[in-house]
Amino acid sequence: MPGEGVFELGDLPLKSGATLRNAKIAYKTHGHLSGDKSNVILYLTPIAAQHGDIEWMIGPGRALDPERNFIIVLDQLGNGLSSSPSNTAPPQDRGRFPTINIQDNIAAQYRLITEGFGISQVALVTGYSMGAQQAFQWAVSHPDMVERIAPFCGTAKTTPHNAVFLMGVRAALTADSAWLNGDYKNQPIEGMRALARVYAGWGFSQAFYKQELYRQMGFARLEDFVAGFWERRYAGRDANNLLSMLRTWELNDVSATPGFDGSLERALGAIKAKATVMASETDLYFTPADIQSDAEHIPGSRFRIIPSLWGHLAGAGLNRADSRFIEDEINSLLSS
Amino acid sequence: MPGEGVFELGDLPLKSGATLRNAKIAYKTHGHLSGDKSNVILYLTPIAAQHGDIEWMIGPGRALDPERNFIIVLDQLGNGLSSSPSNTAPPQDRGRFPTINIQDNIAAQYRLITEGFGISQVALVTGYSMGAQQAFQWAVSHPDMVERIAPFCGTAKTTPHNAVFLMGVRAALTADSAWLNGDYKNQPIEGMRALARVYAGWGFSQAFYKQELYRQMGFARLEDFVAGFWERRYAGRDANNLLSMLRTWELNDVSATPGFDGSLERALGAIKAKATVMASETDLYFTPADIQSDAEHIPGSRFRIIPSLWGHLAGAGLNRADSRFIEDEINSLLSS
Numbered sequence: 001m002p003g004e005g006v007f008e009l010g011d012l013p014l015k016s017g018a019t020l021r022n023a024k025i026a027y028k029t030h031g032h033l034s035g036d037k038s039n040v041i042l043y044l045t046p047i048a049a050q051h052g053d054i055e056w057m058i059g060p061g062r063a064l065d066p067e068r069n070f071i072i073v074l075d076q077l078g079n080g081l082s083s084s085p086s087n088t089a090p091p092q093d094r095g096r097f098p099t100i101n102i103q104d105n106i107a108a109q110y111r112l113i114t115e116g117f118g119i120s121q122v123a124l125v126t127g128y129s130m131g132a133q134q135a136f137q138w139a140v141s142h143p144d145m146v147e148r149i150a151p152f153c154g155t156a157k158t159t160p161h162n163a164v165f166l167m168g169v170r171a172a173l174t175a176d177s178a179w180l181n182g183d184y185k186n187q188p189i190e191g192m193r194a195l196a197r198v199y200a201g202w203g204f205s206q207a208f209y210k211q212e213l214y215r216q217m218g219f220a221r222l223e224d225f226v227a228g229f230w231e232r233r234y235a236g237r238d239a240n241n242l243l244s245m246l247r248t249w250e251l252n253d254v255s256a257t258p259g260f261d262g263s264l265e266r267a268l269g270a271i272k273a274k275a276t277v278m279a280s281e282t283d284l285y286f287t288p289a290d291i292q293s294d295a296e297h298i299p300g301s302r303f304r305i306i307p308s309l310w311g312h313l314a315g316a317g318l319n320r321a322d323s324r325f326i327e328d329e330i331n332s333l334l335s336s
Numbered sequence: 337m338p339g340e341g342v343f344e345l346g347d348l349p350l351k352s353g354a355t356l357r358n359a360k361i362a363y364k365t366h367g368h369l370s371g372d373k374s375n376v377i378l379y380l381t382p383i384a385a386q387h388g389d390i391e392w393m394i395g396p397g398r399a400l401d402p403e404r405n406f407i408i409v410l411d412q413l414g415n416g417l418s419s420s421p422s423n424t425a426p427p428q429d430r431g432r433f434p435t436i437n438i439q440d441n442i443a444a445q446y447r448l449i450t451e452g453f454g455i456s457q458v459a460l461v462t463g464y465s466m467g468a469q470q471a472f473q474w475a476v477s478h479p480d481m482v483e484r485i486a487p488f489c490g491t492a493k494t495t496p497h498n499a500v501f502l503m504g505v506r507a508a509l510t511a512d513s514a515w516l517n518g519d520y521k522n523q524p525i526e527g528m529r530a531l532a533r534v535y536a537g538w539g540f541s542q543a544f545y546k547q548e549l550y551r552q553m554g555f556a557r558l559e560d561f562v563a564g565f566w567e568r569r570y571a572g573r574d575a576n577n578l579l580s581m582l583r584t585w586e587l588n589d590v591s592a593t594p595g596f597d598g599s600l601e602r603a604l605g606a607i608k609a610k611a612t613v614m615a616s617e618t619d620l621y622f623t624p625a626d627i628q629s630d631a632e633h634i635p636g637s638r639f640r641i642i643p644s645l646w647g648h649l650a651g652a653g654l655n656r657a658d659s660r661f662i663e664d665e666i667n668s669l670l671s672s
Contacts, residue, residue, distance in 0.1 A: 160545035161541070163558065168530070169534075175511040175530035177514065191511045196507075198534050200500050206498075206625075209495070
């Protein structure tokens, strides 16, 4: 049955060696599970997003069609709905929330899918950005369970430059002394604004700003856009939650999956899923070159460049052309 | 005679309409002025640099050769040696220091050159990054005085994306509540560190980090490099000075020169100097496309791409290949 839910995981052992107590994973489903349970799509959340924030691709006639598929949107740990710094009891609350790896997310999601829904086969795993990271990890961790993956605008292992970008984002937030190492009473507003402004430069391409494409989003001036889109995007978020997810992103590495000895080539080479891997032509931190390199290590994968000036945000469902490109590719993959 | 000096300008009227009281401009010369005063090179400072920080290109056998040329390294306003927030008396001290435009820098430099040195002809104006901005402006403001320009890794007008990048840098610094709107007692250390970390992602290219080229600078690990190069680079600087120069950079626009009605094409088209304009192939904020566009509007200019993975810092004199490329181009230009 469709709807929102929270699945209790009990104590979740983490890759770091710590155990997350009373862990839970939130989700929302769309559509109906078919009798043979063959129509399952997992759709994974990027940073700073909850299941309700990424529904642009879901709907009748869209790539993720509830009339055909049973779509489960899975909230990543740290996003405020699944176990997060903001909703976990002491002593694992706030800045003391344990470090989450992408593999921990997949372990939690796997339990929900298998124990909660009794599903043993997944037709497609897809996601944007950190959602793409999770899609790669699903295919590496559960090669016989995942039939297809469509990660877009994300890599299977965080690159060094991407880690430096994240350092800057984190430093901007934590420079606000109101942050108090995570024990803030009120959100560190100045730090969140700074994080948003740093993100603004990275999120879209140079040409996007030059051509003032933010006008298509209803903003008349650059400053309005930075305040009205970027600052607003993070204004309602919890700082510790964001920092937790930034750390998860920084550590992302499918080659750290047991059995691959840190070899990215071997980890990606073990994927059995059919893969369509997409990059935005102008993405400044998940570059086409880096994503292509991942795709080339996946047997029989298809690499596609989204021809866009929208930078990383090409994958965010903000403009019709990019969304259509991504959905067309997912449709092709699903019908193969 | 060679040496360091400070030239007193008295009251300097600024483009903003304000007047900078008791303005001064610092400089350092290398070499000797020839009898006919035909061997003058102006070398201009980028952000967060003083005349002693950019001497890599100066020396016997280097592009700026004191045995042949009289080289005047000019400190930009705000850099801590020329009039700056940190060295100006109340009521124009600290956060109350007036807004400086690139054109104000050129006005101050022009007075030093003409009144101080009695020079009426300049063989070459060159500079990196904000130094390039000043070189463009020299050629626009004084077309009959400047024979050649060699701006590298900078544009004649700050692009919108570049302005967004600067917003992020500024927000990271000012998120530190120790900044106190410029009335800090001690430097806002956390904010300066955040600024440095944000800069780290922009300064070099994605490939620079992937290939760990920082090893060529003696850093074994990424974190060492970010702390030992980037944080150290800004650690000794004054926050208000940096913010002043960031604002100057943001406002940079040769088309705002009187007489051009905001037309970048016309302003650049009025340049009479021979110009060699260089961009780094992998510069993330002064992109090759933007710099090429500037060059194409300058009659008879030559546009050259520095084939480098060092991003914007290709122009900082940090590696032999890039430095040689730049110096070879300047040598060619000087002998033409």
